[in-house]
Amino acid sequence: MRGVAELPLHTGHVPPWLASRMRKLAALVLKLLVDEYGTKGTLERLSDPVWFQAFNNLIGMDWDSSGSTTVTTGIIKEVLAREELGLKVAGGKGKRSRETPKELMEIADKFGLEGEKYVRISRLVAKVDTVALQTGYQLYHHTFFLDEEGNWAVVQQGMNPEKKLARRYHWFNAEAFTIDPHKAVAGFKCLYALNTVALESKTFQRTLLEIAAEGPGGLKRDLETIKAMVRGYAVFYKPRDVDVRAVMRRYESLGRLELNERVLEFLKEGGIKNYEEFLLIRGLGPGTLRALALVAELVYDVHPSWKDPVTHPIDPFKFAYAVGGKDRVPFRIERGTYDELIRFLEDVVARKGDRELLKNMAKITKGWRPPEDDKIPTP
Known part of the structure; x- marks a missing residue:
């Protein structure tokens, strides 16, 4: 899974017929993940920008859009609010991000955890990516994932309206918040960045x-x-x-x-x-x-780092071939095909007998790369 996705800033919305299917497919994938890897393993994957982008592509969201973050985390939050998988989500885009402390306290209370600890972590990671690390991207999305064992992950995104690009910051169970704290940063490298946490x-x-x-x-x-x-x-x-x-x-x-x-x-x-x-x-x-x-x-001749900490120019484009893309890249989503995939995975989740088939399919397709001509920027 290699390549480049620019995460350009996009407006628009997901049509209801597609959003409902995204929720069903995301719920099935999350159930399989928690069953196979536990909640901590699920969080580790969400904090991997390539895996996260693959999940986004799988459910049919635009493969190279800023909506990869906002829509996908929103879908996951809705699913986990309904499902009891030992994992919940706080925050979101814009004004929803300001609800993070209240929601975290409620989630922590449900799981028997110390809520103030996670509220402090939430504030700190937001301050790092707003103040301590400056690259011209303004933070506008903050999503905090917390499991019942106290493991956590944060996926947040900044925008640069002048460049019309977004940048995504991934965190996972960080212990040191002021020395190279990110699990990963996804986007294009800047020529320089005011990086006081290098x-x-x-x-x-x-x-x-x-x-x-x-x-x-x-x-x-x-x-x-x-x-x-x-x-x-x-x-x-x-x-x-x-x-x-x-x-x-x-x-x-x-x-x-x-x-x-x-x-x-x-x-x-x-x-x-x-x-x-x-x-x-x-x-x-x-x-x-x-x-x-x-x-x-x-004045004091003590210099900050100007190293941009971007780790992943990401592009797991191949996963967009599962059901297609919202904006018809690499092809238009066929509702019947999407529904057939949901029915198949519902059967896998219910019977727990065909998971070896899924693993064998993954082995077969591991080396496949999509044609470069199909990789059209999302309009």
Whole structure:
């Protein structure tokens, strides 16, 4: 399963006749998965971007669309709300993402888990992909998967309206949230990314906390000094061999430089022990972190990573041949064929006797690759 999917931003909707079939097929696949691999194994697969995209293609969603994330996670959430498989989903797209804490508390209570723990994880992973890692993509979708054993996965997505592309972030049972925390990131690599959670960013994180703890006064002066450097004024601690204008352009390409004085006053009072706690401060946004990082780089000569952590340019296009695609790529969905597949899998789930047949079919088709001419971008 190799290749490239751009995940372009698409509008539109799934027609009711297709959505109802997607729910039936997704329910059958999830039952087979939980039965075969358990809930933890199911979460591991959902946190694999290639597997996730294959699941999306299998149920008939567009093979290369931003809807791969929003529709597929929405379908899975609906299915797991009805089925008792020991696995539930919170969150979703837009305003639904803001319901995540409430829904997580309800799910945790049902499973006998500590809800606050998972609410904190939810907030933290969202802050990492909004503030700590900046690539020009704005987070607009956040889905949290939790099983009754306390295993979790997050699938969230950001958009870049200017490039008309989406990027998907996958998390699974992370223990360290500020050092290379992702299970995977799916999308096109950017030339550079402000990445303060890269493995090599430990020293930078410590320096950033020290700078922030000095309060807003000194930081304002440092920013004014940098602006003077950009205008060509010489200052006594100007870094040697550094193109200050180029550095400033790189930061400003990600958005405005801002200082939230309330956040900085709070930091000055102390009590923040580590970078995780720093990221969770309410009011800390990407603009403030950009300003802090710029001061760290140009005044203190401590540099963040600019490595984009994308791991998967994904494209399991072959799975779109199961029933076809919503936008007729690689072919139009035939309702009868879709219904026949559902009936077959219903029989497999009910009798549990034909699973070896499924495994043998998988072996036969493992090496098959679809014709490149069929791989038409979704309109």
